[in-house]
Amino acid sequence: MISEQIKAALAPCGLDCEKCFAHVDGDIRRYSLKLLEKLGNFEVYARRFETLVGDPIFKRYPDFKAMLDYFAQENCTGCRNEQCKLFKNCGVRPCQQEKGVDYCHQCDDFPCEKTNFDKHLYDRWVAMNEKIKKIGIEAFYEKSRGYTRYP
Ligand code: SF4
Numbered sequence: 001m002i003s004e005q006i007k008a009a010l011a012p013c014g015l016d017c018e019k020c021f022a023h024v025d026g027d028i029r030r031y032s033l034k035l036l037e038k039l040g041n042f043e044v045y046a047r048r049f050e051t052l053v054g055d056p057i058f059k060r061y062p063d064f065k066a067m068l069d070y071f072a073q074e075n076c077t078g079c080r081n082e083q084c085k086l087f088k089n090c091g092v093r094p095c096q097q098e099k100g101v102d103y104c105h106q107c108d109d110f111p112c113e114k115t116n117f118d119k120h121l122y123d124r125w126v127a128m129n130e131k132i133k134k135i136g137i138e139a140f141y142e143k144s145r146g147y148t149r150y151p
């Protein structure tokens, strides 16, 4: 029986929702909020540092802040709770629910053509599920803890 903790983290495709930049409780959102708090009104200082330090990098602060604001916005609660907010036409979630499997590798039709993934994600999906099948979901989860979602 797969623990709820693992299922909450790892979506049926094998991707780690908790490490996704869009996850409401993920590290990326948490650290972005923290960094925005620490930076305060840095936009004012970025303009000053442009001259004081003489480095044009400070001109790019508004873009950096826009990205942080984007990461910090409240977003997704994970694939087990709602349709993916990034891959809006993901075919795995509705299909996996219909098939009644926790992960695609448990399905007799794996690997199928129902995912709607692009080649990069499709290859990753196959590789993740083959790995899960080989070493088991618990070991896969443990191994994945130290890795980024964006290798
Ligand atoms: S369901 Fe999609 S958007 Fe939501 S956390 Fe998982 S991968 Fe990210």
Ligand code: SF4
Binding pocket: 091, 092, 095, 096, 099, 101, 103, 104, 105, 107, 108, 109, 110, 111, 112, 113, 114, 115
């Ligand atoms: S048919 Fe494909 S998408 Fe659906 S559960 Fe099976 S492997 Fe996953």
